[in-house]
Amino acid sequence: MSVGCAEPAIAVAGLHKRFARVHAVRGIDLEVRRGEFFGLLGPNGAGKSTLINILAGLTRADAGHAAICGHDVVTDYRAARRALGVVPQEIVFDPFFTVREVLAIQAGYFGLRGAADKAWQEELLAALMLADKGDANMRALSGGMKRRVLIAQALVHRPQVVILDEPTAGVDVELRASLWVFVRRLHEEGHTIVLTTHYLEEAEALCGRIAIMQDGGIVALDTKEALLRRAVSKTLRVTTAEPAVAVPEGLAPKLRKRTGQILEFTLQQGTDSIPEVLESLRAAGHVVTDIATEQASLEEVFLALTHRGARASVGGAEGPWSGPASRTGP
Amino acid sequence: MTGFPTLFYKELLRFYKVSFQTILAPVVTALLYLLVFASTFKGRPDILPGVSYAAFLIPGLMMMSMIQNAFANSSSSLIQSKIAGNLIFILLSPLSALEFFLAFVGASVVRALCVAAGVYVAAVFFVALPIRHPVFLALFGLLGSAALGALGIIAGIWAERFDQLAGFQNFVVVPLSFLSGVFYSLRDLPPFWRTLSRLNPLLYMIDGFRYGFFGTSDVSPALSLAMVAGFCAAVSLIALALVGRGYRLRN
Secondary structure, X not given: OOOOOOOOOEEEEEEEEEEOOEEEEEEEEEEEOOOOEEEEEOOOOOOHHHHHHHHHOOOOOOEEEEEEOOEEOXXXXXXXXHOEEEEOOOOOOOOOOEHHHHHHHHHHHOOOOOHHHHHHHHHHHHHOOOHHHOOOEHHHOOHHHHHHHHHHHHHOOOOOEEEEEOOOOOOOHHHHHHHHHHHHHHHHOOOEEEEEOOOHHHHHHHOOEEEEEXXXXXXXXXXXHXXXXXXXXXXXXXXXXXXXXXXXXXXXXXXXXXXXXXXEEEEEOOOOOHHXXXXXXXXXXXXXXXXXXXXXXXXXXXXHHHOOOOOOOEOOOOOOOOOOOOOOOO | OOOHHHHHHHHHHHHHOOHHHHHHHHHHHHHHHHHHHHHHOOOXXXXXXXXXXXXXXXXXXXXXXXXXXXXXXHHHHHHHXXXXXXXXXXXXXXXXXXXXXXXXXXXXXHHHHHHHHHHHHHHOOXXXXXXXXXXXXXXXXXXXXXXXXXXXXXXXXXXXXXXXXHHHHHHHHHHHHHOOOOOOOHHHOOHHHHHHHXXXXXXXXXXXXXXXXXXXXXXXXXXXXXXXXXXXXXXXXXXXXXXXXXXXXXX
């Protein structure tokens, strides 16, 4: 189920933004479907925050269009902002007010001042474990609590689309886990979630589709599974009966790590075969007692896509999934 | 205008929570001016016929306090929100440029009126102060503080650091308010300075406001009203245009 939004949750076409000499966003086309849990990844300076700021109306694009639930963020900005909640990356707060005042004020900006709106604010406080801090001044809260207030502020108007810009940066493990429980609940209730994070395991665990940005463009955009399939290598871990002093000459280039009886090989998908490796070891007199394989993680795919020269575990222009994927859609 | 009441309320609450600094301190400062100048120039010939120098000072001090506090309210709220980053909460909302403008100017006017009322209430214990033209008094009070509230929006948007805003306040607003006839009559100035003073829009605010009390003024009240209304309209249009364009707000 998706929350009241007939058009694509986010639609971006031909978006450009320059800052002085920096071309921060270079002709991005993107569509995020209703009800998706979408990951937006990329190294620092890739253009993620600029893209989010354009969607939120905090930055004006030089060219192109962006819409939230079919509402243009410039010409129909009121409806677009009503449909969007943004949790900013930086912890910012108004030092004059208490937590309850902050939420009531934020809701009031959207014209929401009724009893049902107050009840929703209390529900948010409870869900984010802030109920006992409702009357505390913002200055008195810890960093983690301030971040939870930011999440509550982004949700006071029940937006269909929620953008979380690195919401767990600097947050302890326990709080991070509780935040993801809450965000998963929002997603299950039908909200479209867009997440940027530097913790790639979070994106891997949560997101259905992922866009990877670099230098202002989208270099990959696909389902998580398809992205992981792009990895052309996988790891084969072999345990031998005795510590392997030497490996057969043909396997030496594939050997990544040797620790006592454990040998780790990097195998190229499609060209290297596990049975051939095992046979080669047996022929050299090694007794194999255990084997395990490990697929490439999203982090490896990410690193390969964003630092193409450094590693080659993902197909490039000559590989099976060449070229930047800057456009998607149903 | 769905969000305007809340932004207006928030801006009121912001200065109310620090009213010791935003209301009481300027009232005390104005009363100290009154005490020092009224004592120092006690016995000097009346500037306006039948009006003591202390009584002459009070409307000017009230208007000067309104000018400075209306400017300070909008400008300091904006620069603090910009530098602390919490302006984002307003920018992410569906508030229009007009709602933004009206809320900031409205709160500036309310703070200015609170300070002026404080000065008046304290001063009338010591000096009799008639009100001859309450409508003019209200018009000059409202238009003058609205104009400075709008100017505060411009300065708050333009400034990117606290010292830039302090520069605007200390090198523009304070000199213009001190040189606007608070402590003297335009007729007492040499011709050159009298002509120069007529370029100062704040002069018309103070002269017109004083007319509301005493029914006499240096400049025709109609001309003063036209000048103040024109100045208010001009700075309001500039402030609205800047907010609407998102200048230094939505980069």
